[in-house]
Amino acid sequence: MKEEARVAILEAAEQVIAEQGPSATRMEDIATRVGVSVGTLYNYFEDRQRLLQALLDAQAQQLMAVLDAELERSQGAPYRTRLHGLLRSILEHAQKHFRFLSLLWEERVLRVAASSEELDRHQRLLSALTERIGSLNPEGLAQGVLRPEDASHYPTLLLGMLQSSLHRQLLDRQPTPVDEQIALLLRCFLEGASPRPG
Structure with missing residues:
Protein backbone atom coordinates (compact mmCIF):
# COMPACT_ATOMS: atom_id res chain seq x y z
CA MET A 1 0.00 0.00 0.00
CA LYS A 2 2.75 2.45 0.97
CA GLU A 3 4.74 1.64 -2.19
CA GLU A 4 1.62 2.06 -4.34
CA ALA A 5 1.04 5.51 -2.84
CA ARG A 6 4.68 6.44 -3.46
CA VAL A 7 4.43 5.36 -7.11
CA ALA A 8 1.19 7.34 -7.52
CA ILE A 9 2.87 10.43 -6.09
CA LEU A 10 5.84 10.07 -8.45
CA GLU A 11 3.56 9.60 -11.46
CA ALA A 12 1.55 12.68 -10.50
CA ALA A 13 4.74 14.66 -9.95
CA GLU A 14 5.95 13.85 -13.46
CA GLN A 15 2.61 14.93 -14.94
CA VAL A 16 2.54 18.22 -13.03
CA ILE A 17 6.19 19.00 -13.79
CA ALA A 18 5.58 18.26 -17.48
CA GLU A 19 2.72 20.76 -17.44
CA GLN A 20 4.19 23.51 -15.25
CA GLY A 21 7.95 23.05 -15.35
CA PRO A 22 10.18 22.06 -12.42
CA SER A 23 10.52 25.55 -10.92
CA ALA A 24 6.81 26.36 -10.98
CA THR A 25 5.66 23.03 -9.55
CA ARG A 26 4.53 23.18 -5.91
CA MET A 27 3.96 20.30 -3.53
CA GLU A 28 0.34 21.48 -3.26
CA ASP A 29 -0.14 20.95 -7.01
CA ILE A 30 1.18 17.40 -6.80
CA ALA A 31 -0.96 16.62 -3.73
CA THR A 32 -4.07 17.90 -5.54
CA ARG A 33 -3.27 15.73 -8.57
CA VAL A 34 -2.87 12.61 -6.41
CA GLY A 35 -5.87 13.47 -4.25
CA VAL A 36 -4.02 13.55 -0.93
CA SER A 37 -3.05 16.22 1.58
CA VAL A 38 0.25 18.06 1.34
CA GLY A 39 1.14 16.51 4.69
CA THR A 40 0.86 13.07 3.14
CA LEU A 41 3.44 14.06 0.51
CA TYR A 42 5.83 15.11 3.25
CA ASN A 43 5.42 11.68 4.86
CA TYR A 44 7.06 10.26 1.72
CA PHE A 45 9.39 13.05 0.62
CA GLU A 46 11.21 15.61 2.77
CA ASP A 47 10.78 18.39 0.20
CA ARG A 48 10.20 19.09 -3.48
Missing part, protein backbone atom coordinates in the same frame (compact mmCIF):
# COMPACT_ATOMS: atom_id res chain seq x y z
CA GLN A 49 13.86 18.51 -4.36
CA ARG A 50 13.83 15.06 -2.71
CA LEU A 51 10.66 14.19 -4.60
CA LEU A 52 12.29 15.22 -7.89
CA GLN A 53 15.40 13.19 -7.06
CA ALA A 54 13.25 10.16 -6.25
CA LEU A 55 11.43 10.60 -9.56
CA LEU A 56 14.71 10.72 -11.50
CA ASP A 57 16.03 7.68 -9.61
CA ALA A 58 12.81 5.75 -10.31
CA GLN A 59 13.02 6.58 -14.02
CA ALA A 60 16.67 5.50 -14.17
CA GLN A 61 15.84 2.21 -12.43
CA GLN A 62 12.93 1.66 -14.79
CA LEU A 63 15.18 2.26 -17.81
CA MET A 64 17.88 -0.11 -16.52
CA ALA A 65 15.28 -2.83 -15.93
CA VAL A 66 14.00 -2.41 -19.50
CA LEU A 67 17.56 -2.56 -20.88
CA ASP A 68 18.39 -5.65 -18.83
CA ALA A 69 15.21 -7.34 -20.07
CA GLU A 70 16.10 -6.43 -23.67
CA LEU A 71 19.61 -7.85 -23.28
CA GLU A 72 18.14 -11.05 -21.87
CA ARG A 73 15.47 -11.26 -24.58
CA SER A 74 17.90 -10.74 -27.45
CA GLN A 75 20.60 -13.19 -26.33
CA GLY A 76 21.90 -15.15 -29.30
CA ALA A 77 20.77 -12.56 -31.87
CA PRO A 78 23.36 -10.78 -34.07
CA TYR A 79 25.17 -7.79 -32.58
CA ARG A 80 23.42 -5.25 -34.81
CA THR A 81 20.00 -6.62 -33.79
CA ARG A 82 20.89 -6.47 -30.10
CA LEU A 83 22.28 -2.94 -30.40
CA HIS A 84 19.13 -1.92 -32.27
CA GLY A 85 17.04 -3.27 -29.37
CA LEU A 86 19.05 -1.34 -26.77
CA LEU A 87 18.81 1.90 -28.73
CA ARG A 88 15.08 1.41 -29.23
CA SER A 89 14.58 0.86 -25.48
CA ILE A 90 16.51 4.03 -24.57
CA LEU A 91 14.82 6.17 -27.21
CA GLU A 92 11.31 4.91 -26.44
CA HIS A 93 11.90 5.70 -22.76
CA ALA A 94 13.01 9.23 -23.70
CA GLN A 95 9.95 9.70 -25.93
CA LYS A 96 7.59 8.43 -23.24
CA HIS A 97 8.91 11.05 -20.80
CA PHE A 98 9.82 13.67 -23.43
CA ARG A 99 7.98 16.74 -22.10
CA PHE A 100 9.15 16.15 -18.52
CA LEU A 101 12.76 15.55 -19.60
CA SER A 102 12.74 18.54 -21.94
CA LEU A 103 11.69 20.96 -19.21
CA LEU A 104 14.05 19.40 -16.71
CA TRP A 105 16.97 19.56 -19.15
CA GLU A 106 16.24 23.19 -20.00
CA GLU A 107 16.27 24.12 -16.32
CA ARG A 108 19.52 22.26 -15.72
CA VAL A 109 21.22 23.91 -18.70
CA LEU A 110 20.27 27.33 -17.35
CA ARG A 111 21.90 26.62 -13.98
CA VAL A 112 25.45 27.86 -13.65
CA ALA A 113 26.61 24.85 -11.65
CA ALA A 114 25.03 21.57 -10.71
CA SER A 115 25.28 20.17 -7.20
CA SER A 116 27.66 17.30 -6.59
CA GLU A 117 24.67 15.09 -5.81
CA GLU A 118 23.17 15.75 -9.25
CA LEU A 119 26.52 15.13 -10.92
CA ASP A 120 26.91 11.85 -9.02
CA ARG A 121 23.42 10.73 -10.07
CA HIS A 122 24.16 11.61 -13.71
CA GLN A 123 27.50 9.78 -13.59
CA ARG A 124 25.85 6.64 -12.17
CA LEU A 125 23.30 6.68 -14.98
CA LEU A 126 26.00 7.12 -17.65
CA SER A 127 28.06 4.30 -16.12
CA ALA A 128 25.06 1.96 -16.09
CA LEU A 129 24.22 2.80 -19.73
CA THR A 130 27.86 2.39 -20.82
CA GLU A 131 28.04 -0.98 -19.07
CA ARG A 132 24.96 -2.29 -20.87
CA ILE A 133 26.06 -1.03 -24.28
CA GLY A 134 29.56 -2.41 -23.65
CA SER A 135 28.17 -5.84 -22.78
CA LEU A 136 27.53 -6.28 -26.52
CA ASN A 137 31.14 -5.50 -27.53
CA PRO A 138 32.43 -9.11 -27.44
CA GLU A 139 29.64 -10.19 -29.80
CA GLY A 140 30.27 -7.31 -32.19
CA LEU A 141 33.97 -8.16 -32.27
CA ALA A 142 33.37 -11.91 -32.70
CA GLN A 143 30.89 -11.30 -35.54
CA GLY A 144 33.28 -8.94 -37.32
CA VAL A 145 30.85 -6.01 -37.02
CA LEU A 146 33.29 -4.03 -34.84
CA ARG A 147 37.01 -3.46 -35.39
CA PRO A 148 39.18 -4.48 -32.43
CA GLU A 149 41.17 -1.21 -32.39
CA ASP A 150 39.80 1.09 -29.72
CA ALA A 151 36.96 -1.34 -28.92
CA SER A 152 37.00 -0.26 -25.28
CA HIS A 153 35.95 3.25 -26.40
CA TYR A 154 32.97 2.16 -28.51
CA PRO A 155 30.34 2.18 -25.73
CA THR A 156 31.33 5.71 -24.67
CA LEU A 157 31.37 6.95 -28.28
CA LEU A 158 27.94 5.49 -29.05
CA LEU A 159 26.51 6.84 -25.81
CA GLY A 160 27.94 10.27 -26.69
CA MET A 161 26.18 10.16 -30.07
CA LEU A 162 22.94 9.09 -28.40
CA GLN A 163 23.18 11.81 -25.74
CA SER A 164 23.86 14.51 -28.32
CA SER A 165 20.88 13.40 -30.36
CA LEU A 166 18.60 13.42 -27.31
CA HIS A 167 19.93 16.75 -26.01
CA ARG A 168 19.27 18.42 -29.34
CA GLN A 169 15.70 17.13 -29.34
CA LEU A 170 15.13 18.18 -25.74
CA LEU A 171 16.43 21.69 -26.34
CA ASP A 172 14.42 21.99 -29.57
CA ARG A 173 11.41 20.48 -27.74
CA GLN A 174 10.87 18.43 -30.86
CA PRO A 175 11.16 14.63 -30.65
CA THR A 176 12.43 12.69 -33.66
CA PRO A 177 10.68 9.40 -34.51
CA VAL A 178 12.43 6.48 -32.79
CA ASP A 179 12.99 4.44 -35.97
CA GLU A 180 14.56 7.45 -37.69
CA GLN A 181 16.94 7.98 -34.76
CA ILE A 182 17.92 4.31 -34.59
CA ALA A 183 18.69 4.17 -38.32
CA LEU A 184 20.86 7.30 -38.09
CA LEU A 185 22.72 6.15 -34.97
CA LEU A 186 23.38 2.65 -36.31
CA ARG A 187 24.49 3.97 -39.70
CA CYS A 188 26.85 6.57 -38.25
CA PHE A 189 28.21 4.30 -35.53
CA LEU A 190 28.70 1.15 -37.61
CA GLU A 191 29.46 2.66 -41.02
CA GLY A 192 30.95 6.07 -40.17
CA ALA A 193 30.32 9.37 -41.89
CA SER A 194 32.56 8.76 -44.91
CA PRO A 195 30.86 8.37 -48.30
CA ARG A 196 30.35 4.78 -49.34
CA PRO A 197 32.71 3.60 -52.09
CA GLY A 198 31.26 3.21 -55.59
